[in-house]
Amino acid sequence: MTTPNLVYERPEAFTDAPTHYCPGCTHGVAHRLVAEVLDEMKVTDRTIGVAPVGCAVFAYNYFDTDFVEAPHGRAPAMATGIKRVLPDRVVFTYQGDGDLASIGMGEIVHAAARGENLTVIFINNANYGMTGGQMAPTTLPGMKTTSSPNGRDVETQGYPIKVSEMLSTLDGVGYCVRRSLHDPKNIRLAKKAIRMAFETQVRGLGFSMVELLSTCPTNWGMTPVNSLKFVEEHMIPAYPLGDYKVSDAIKQIKI
Amino acid sequence: MPKELWKGNEAIAEAAVRAGLEAYFGYPITPQTEILEYLSRRLPELGRAFVQAESELGAINMVYGAACTGVRVMSSSSSPGVSLMMEGLSYIAGTEVPAVLVNVMRGGPGLGNIAPAQGDYYQAVRGGGHGDYPRIVLAPASVQEAIDLMVLSFDLAEKYRMITMMILDGSVGQMMEPAEMPAMQEIRRKDFKWATNGAMNRERRILSSIYINPPDEEITNLRLLSRWKEVQNNEVRYKEYFLDDAEIIVVGFGTAGRVALSAVREARAQGIKVGLFRPITVSPFPFEALDQLTGQARAFLVTEMNTGQMLDDVQLAVRGRVPVEFYGRTGGVVPFPDEILNEIQRINTAPIAADSDPRNAWLMRMTAPHSSPLPEGEGAKR
Amino acid sequence: MAVKGWIEVSDTYCKGCEICISACPQAVIELNMAQLTPKGYHPAHTFKDGCTGCAICAVVCPDAAITVYREITKVNTPVTA
Structure with a gap:
């Protein structure tokens, strides 16, 4: 495959299927980073993915690994079931913010609290993409969605949930960070974080999650490029990037 | 072992x-x-x-x-x-x-x-x-x-x-x-x-x-x-008790079936030709076995600890050819064998129309002031 | 001399989202308005020289549509004593 001239090519852990995501949606970037990490760690063959309900419902079509498709929000429970009977496999869930932070809040919190050796890729794009852009738990105050047409009014619709901050309080969590996919530098940092999360898992160092600030150009009503600016200017101030929890054992990992 | x-x-x-x-x-x-x-x-x-x-x-x-x-x-x-x-x-x-x-x-x-x-x-x-x-x-x-x-x-x-x-x-x-x-x-x-x-x-x-x-x-x-x-x-599974010459066939699953067996034994001792059919697989339901038993039965009595759910399946199997009666206790109340025995005796002596609605008839009996097994006065209240 | 590189954009995957265009440090990518992908998008392509093969376009691409190559420059073997 590789030629001496090659600098970058599509990861091997990807199937040949083109994704169903809208043009410019950073779900695709997140997928690609996961696939690159699986390639680097040479674990594709023993990885089992758990797809969510939401835009990433068809994630199983894109990774060249075994995959199951969970009920809405229940991916961490399904992943727990898989990992507990196959502890030597690499198990990850890929979940959006409606899936993880709304209907699946119970499952994610308890999987984290139990310190399940799972990796969770959490896509925060501040709305329900698949159903057409409704308000999510992560929707910013004042942000217009199809179910908060006048902008999210925190008096009646509550405040955004900061998942990484919340989960990092749990002792079962080994690695919990927030990254963004809005520019090349941050994408590289995101990939490094995904690698660390999977390293956390294969070393049995507890629950690992990478929250990725992501775009939804279609439902935000912006071009893909403007969506990236929106992440930088509006999402990051509300959801600060950073390492919310990196256990001492994980700090020692050199990759 | x-x-x-x-x-x-x-x-x-x-x-x-x-x-x-x-x-x-x-x-x-x-x-x-x-x-x-x-x-x-x-x-x-x-x-x-x-x-x-x-x-x-x-x-x-x-x-x-x-x-x-x-x-x-x-x-x-x-x-x-x-x-x-x-x-x-x-x-x-x-x-x-x-x-x-x-x-x-x-x-x-x-x-x-x-x-x-x-x-x-x-x-x-x-x-x-x-x-x-x-x-x-x-x-x-x-x-x-x-x-x-x-x-x-x-x-x-x-x-x-x-x-x-x-x-x-x-x-x-x-x-x-x-x-x-x-x-x-x-x-x-x-x-x-x-x-x-x-x-x-x-x-x-x-x-x-x-x-x-x-x-x-x-x-x-x-x-x-x-x-x-x-x-x-x-995979249909069931158990039959005293069915060889039975004219009245009691049908009950699980605990209700087990209580019914005591009642059937007592009724047999009194000379009533009664038997028990106890489905073990309630799904798949033993429709065929009950269909065949319909040929020998004068009446069926379904006993359950609910308001008559398996009753529907028994009625589907019997298809109106002989009367199906119902006796249930519900809400966490377990029937005594005597209650089911009373029902067997009632069916044995009083003819029942094949087209009567067993659940309605049971509800009437349950809530009638004199015959209700509910605590004093409770039947009338409801 | 600047490093010379080139990219191949897959028609199967490119959705013409333009993220690579805005990310390219050399500003050598644009949508090819003369071409349509099977899905009906105008795919990205390099429209002038200057690609260094830095792969930033591939890093930001949501569809893993870009393969990046770089010309191998001969490195003079240092003479040692």
């Missing part, structure tokens, strides 16, 4: 272990919690997986995940908890993976109470989760039968890639009876062609209940139905 004294719930748990249970996921709820407690000790000591989940939703989805890997996995719960599991059960059915669930039923609806009841028959047999799907439902009436059916549950679930549910109630779950355990089965992970357990040099596999193209979902539903036909042809 020699007989030992076993408590129903613990016997179920140990029988599952001996059948090769590799993982259990559950949530405490009376009257089944002993299953969870027993396995919380037993499974870790064997190096197998036990997780007390955050909810029944969590538990059933852990079962779903483990089931996708092809291991023997189960959960147990009681009525309100099983209601919470319906989402997962539908997904498990749609994904065609084997899973075993025990429902130690209690009085309902709602929070109800923790006393023995059979109000979840419809939920177990007919409905539950969304969509078109069949499931196997077994109904033991004793601790020994619960042990035997527990082992069978895993075999059937695997054979047909189908949910197998065992429904019992707190009286079987909590009672202690002498029973014989099966020998310990070795864990042999089968090489299922569908299991998602890590590709390991084979073609990758996907397990999902999603068929975004409606014709594909239709084909899937027809496949499930064809498999169900196989189950109906091969």
Whole structure:
């Protein structure tokens, strides 16, 4: 495959299927980073993915690994079931913010609290993409969605949930960070974080999650490029990037 | 193996272990919690997986995940908890993976109470989760039968890639009876062609209940139905008592069937030609056996601990050819054998029209001021 | 001398989202308005010289549509004593 001239090519852990995501949606970037990490760690063959309900419902079509498709929000429970009977496999869930932070809040919190050796890729794009852009738990105050047409009014619709901050309080969590996919530098940092999360898992160092600030150009009503600016200017101030929890054992990992 | 004294719930748990249970996921709820407690000790000591989940939703989805890997996995719960599991059960059915669930039923609806009841028959047999799907439902009436059916549950679930549910109630779950355990089965992970357990040099596999193209979902539903036909042809189980010359046939499952047996014995002692038909598989229901018995029967008496759910299935089998009568206690009340004996005696002496509505007639008797078995005055009030 | 590189954009995957265009440090990518992908998008392509093969376009691409190559420059073997 590789030629001496090659600098970058599509990861091997990807199937040949083109994704169903809208043009410019950073779900695709997140997928690609996961696939690159699986390639680097040479674990594709023993990885089992758990797809969510939401835009990433068809994630199983894109990774060249075994995959199951969970009920809405229940991916961490399904992943727990898989990992507990196959502890030597690499198990990850890929979940959006409606899936993880709304209907699946119970499952994610308890999987984290139990310190399940799972990796969770959490896509925060501040709305329900698949159903057409409704308000999510992560929707910013004042942000217009199809179910908060006048902008999210925190008096009646509550405040955004900061998942990484919340989960990092749990002792079962080994690695919990927030990254963004809005520019090349941050994408590289995101990939490094995904690698660390999977390293956390294969070393049995507890629950690992990478929250990725992501775009939804279609439902935000912006071009893909403007969506990236929106992440930088509006999402990051509300959801600060950073390492919310990196256990001492994980700090020692050199990759 | 020699007989030992076993408590129903613990016997179920140990029988599952001996059948090769590799993982259990559950949530405490009376009257089944002993299953969870027993396995919380037993499974870790064997190096197998036990997780007390955050909810029944969590538990059933852990079962779903483990089931996708092809291991023997189960959960147990009681009525309100099983209601919470319906989402997962539908997904498990749609994904065609084997899973075993025990429902130690209690009085309902709602929070109800923790006393023995059979109000979840419809939920177990007919409905539950969304969509078109069949499931196997077994109904033991004793601790020994619960042990035997527990082992069978895993075999059937695997054979047909189908949910197998065992429904019992707190009286079987909590009672202690002498029973014989099966020998310990070795864990042999089968090489299922569908299991998602890590590709390991084979073609990758996907397990999902999603068929975004409606014709594909239709084909899937027809496949499930064809498999169900196989189950109906091969797996119907029931027990017959004193049926050879019986003219009145009592039909009851689980605890209601067991109480009815005492009544039938007493009625026989009084010279009444009565027998008992006790379905063990309430799904697939023994329609054919009941159809054949209709030829010899003068009347059927269905006894249940609900307001007449299996009654519908018996009526479907009998098809109006002879009268079907009903006697139930509900909400966690267990009938005494005398109550059922009274019904047998009534049917034996008073002719009943074949077209009477058994549930209505029963409701009238239950609420009539003089004949009601309810506490003094209660019948009239309702 | 600047490093010379080139990219190949897959018609199968490119959705013409333009993220690579805005990310390219050399500003050598644009949508090819003369071409349509099978899905009906105008795919990205390099329209002038200057690609260094830095792969930033591939890093930001949501569809893993870009393969990046770089010309191998001969490195003079240092003479050692």
